Amino acid sequence: MTATHPVTRFAPSPSGHLHVGGARTALFSWAFAKGRGGKFIIRIEDTDQKRSSDAASVGFLKDLEWLGIRWDEGPEYTAPDGSRVGGGPNGSYFQSERLEIYNRYCQKLIDEGKAYEAWDSAEELEAMRKEATAQKVAFRYRFRGPVSAEDRARFIAEGRQAVVRFRSGEVAVTIKDEVLGDATLPAGEVDDFVIRKKDGFPTYHFAVVVDDELMGVTHVLRAQEHFTNTAKHMLLQDALGFRRPVYGHLSIIKNPDDSKMSKRDKDKVLRKAVKEKGLATPPAGTVTAEEWARWIGDDNVQLDLEGAIRLAEALKVQLPEINVDDFRRSGYLPEVLCNFLALNGWSPGHDIEKFDNEFLKERFGLDRVMKTPAKFDRVKLLAFNTDAITGMKPEDFARRCREHARQFRADFLARLDDARFALLMTACQERSKTLDDPFKSNGFLLVADGALAFSDDKNVRKALGIGAAPEAGPTGLAHLRAMRGVLAGISEWTQAALEAAATDYSNAHAGGKIGALAQPLRIAVSGSTVSPPIWDTLVLVGRESALARIDRCVAWASELR
Ligand code: GLU
Numbered sequence: 316m317t318a319t320h321p322v323t324r325f326a327p328s329p330s331g332h333l334h335v336g337g338a339r340t341a342l343f344s345w346a347f348a349k350g351r352g353g354k355f356i357i358r359i360e361d362t363d364q365k366r367s368s369d370a371a372s373v374g375f376l377k378d379l380e381w382l383g384i385r386w387d388e389g390p391e392y393t394a395p396d397g398s399r400v401g402g403g404p405n406g407s408y409f410q411s412e413r414l415e416i417y418n419r420y421c422q423k424l425i426d427e428g429k430a431y432e433a434w435d436s437a438e439e440l441e442a443m444r445k446e447a448t449a450q451k452v453a454f455r456y457r458f459r460g461p462v463s464a465e466d467r468a469r470f471i472a473e474g475r476q477a478v479v480r481f482r483s484g485e486v487a488v489t490i491k492d493e494v495l496g497d498a499t500l501p502a503g504e505v506d507d508f509v510i511r512k513k514d515g516f517p518t519y520h521f522a523v524v525v526d527d528e529l530m531g532v533t534h535v536l537r538a539q540e541h542f543t544n545t546a547k548h549m550l551l552q553d554a555l556g557f558r559r560p561v562y563g564h565l566s567i568i569k570n571p572d573d574s575k576m577s578k579r580d581k582d583k584v585l586r587k588a589v590k591e592k593g594l595a596t597p598p599a600g601t602v603t604a605e606e607w608a609r610w611i612g613d614d615n616v617q618l619d620l621e622g623a624i625r626l627a628e629a630l631k632v633q634l635p636e637i638n639v640d641d642f643r644r645s646g647y648l649p650e651v652l653c654n655f656l657a658l659n660g661w662s663p664g665h666d667i668e669k670f671d672n673e674f675l676k677e678r679f680g681l682d683r684v685m686k687t688p689a690k691f692d693r694v695k696l697l698a699f700n701t702d703a704i705t706g707m708k709p710e711d712f713a714r715r716c717r718e719h720a721r722q723f724r725a726d727f728l729a730r731l732d733d734a735r736f737a738l739l740m741t742a743c744q745e746r747s748k749t750l751d752d753p754f755k756s757n758g759f760l761l762v763a764d765g766a767l768a769f770s771d772d773k774n775v776r777k778a779l780g781i782g783a784a785p786e787a788g789p790t791g792l793a794h795l796r797a798m799r800g801v802l803a804g805i806s807e808w809t810q811a812a813l814e815a816a817a818t819d820y821s822n823a824h825a826g827g828k829i830g831a832l833a834q835p836l837r838i839a840v841s842g843s844t845v846s847p848p849i850w851d852t853l854v855l856v857g858r859e860s861a862l863a864r865i866d867r868c869v870a871w872a873s874e875l876r
Pocket of ligand 1: 325326327328360523536537538540
């Protein structure tokens with residue numbers, strides 16, 4: 316491939332979930348290559364044995380695939396539609412499976428005198444650091460002279476292990492960056508950094524340089540935090556006789572209050588809610604007493620995702636989405652998330668805001684990538700998502716909600732037969748902002764009739780006519796009692812039959828005001844004054860449950876004063 320056919324890569328370290336910042340890096344890298352007839356590679360940087368996990372690698376791939384970002388080379392993956400992605404001539408695409416390659420290049424540098432073994436113990440390094448601090452200079456490790464064969468043998472006998480350090484030479488390095496602009500690190504700034512760790516694994520710096528060369532990477536787009544690392548990479552490239560990719564570093568995505576978008580934000584929201592509610596113990600079925608105690612006792616402790624979700628549900632708060640999977644769980648559409656992420660750091664100009672990945676691919680270039688951090692505007696994202704849902708064909712909305720339910724709301728699929736599931740979708744599309752809304756706001760459908768809680772609030776009391784003056788005429792509660800009989804007698808439990816029966820009743824007893832009985836019915840079957848259209852709601856709940864719920868509501872409301 317020549318420079319006109321760029322090769323880009325996304326190289327996550329799989330230590331958790333794919334953060335939206337990472338997703339944007341992947342999206343830009345993909346768009347850059349694919350819009351120019353090039354190739355996009357995924358490489359899993361799992362050389363940090365402590366932090367990497369296989370589950371996380373698979374999670375990253377799943378998230379990317381869901382976003383519609385497909386890779387030409389990389390880990391093999393079977394998408395939910397059965398299509399296969401990945402593989403390729405430059406594998407393995409897991410760095411942990413490439414040790415032999417790194418060792419070969421590392422040895423080459425040692426043989427050429429460009430790298431050396433360093434046997435310092437942790438205590439010795441610490442002493443050097445302290446010494447530098449005492450002299451008020453930054454600690455930079457430099458070559459400390461050759462190690463004799465005897466010393467080497469002694470170190471090995473003592474069980475010491477060596478790292479390999481790169482002899483960086485005290486030269487100035489100019490980092491060339493197509494996004495942020497160039498910057499020069501003065502001579503002496505880069506130390507003799509480690510390229511192979513004691514465990515035999517390469518460091519990030521070494522592996523990234525070797526792999527970018529061997530995989531033919533021409534353009535590297537990555538997070539801004541790697542900007543100064545680029546100096547190390549450039550020195551290594553020169554020492555190894557490698558080509559130099561074009562670099563572009565992407566500024567981070569921030570919260571509107573300028574803080575970093577971090578998974579800790581979820582704990583922050585939960586801690587605030589716990590404090591406001593003055594909770595001393597965890598709500599039942601959320602987290603264990605031990606987890607709670609550890610979490611409450613230390614602001615740095617984070618709850619695991621499942622626990623955090625259960626606690627958020629119990630506290631009725633919305634967890635801020637941070638990772639791609641969070642947005643997916645909340646019912647955002649992948650194409651909307653991609654559109655929105657692209658706008659957080661790039662713009663096509665001409666006030667164009669709505670576009671798809673194809674458009675991005677055609678238009679994306681480094682010249683319009685923003686240098687300054689973008690602020691993640693959740694309100695705008697939700698508005699984008701709402702627009703997309705409103706504009707969707709009903710059958711598409713239903714299909715996508717079903718897919719969502721399969722992943723995250725299986726209890727609705729178990730509870731509702733196909734016809735009622737379809738009805739829930741048509742009843743909800745208009746008011747839904749996310750694919751999760753039809754489920755999130757209709758939990759009453761899952762509750763056992765005997766366990767439905769009626770909300771004792773102002774609107775409910777008003778609709779039922781609790782405490783209303785007798786001269787005001789029949790109360791909502793009275794209509795509910797009467798409607799119980801009407802509904803029990805109708806032959807077909809369909810919207811049309813229900814509406815016709817209710818209309819007859821309201822003409823005869825409620826002055827034609829159907830709301831006077833619709834609201835009490837809604838409260839009875841759903842527990843509150845908000846639900847899908849009432850006749851749909853009654854059909855969704857079903858005859859038997861509806862009648863049982865009305866009986867319970869009448870009994871409950873009769874006790875209210
Ligand atoms: N594994 C690095 C990270 O996740 C990749 C940096 C790079 O793209 O060079 O930050």
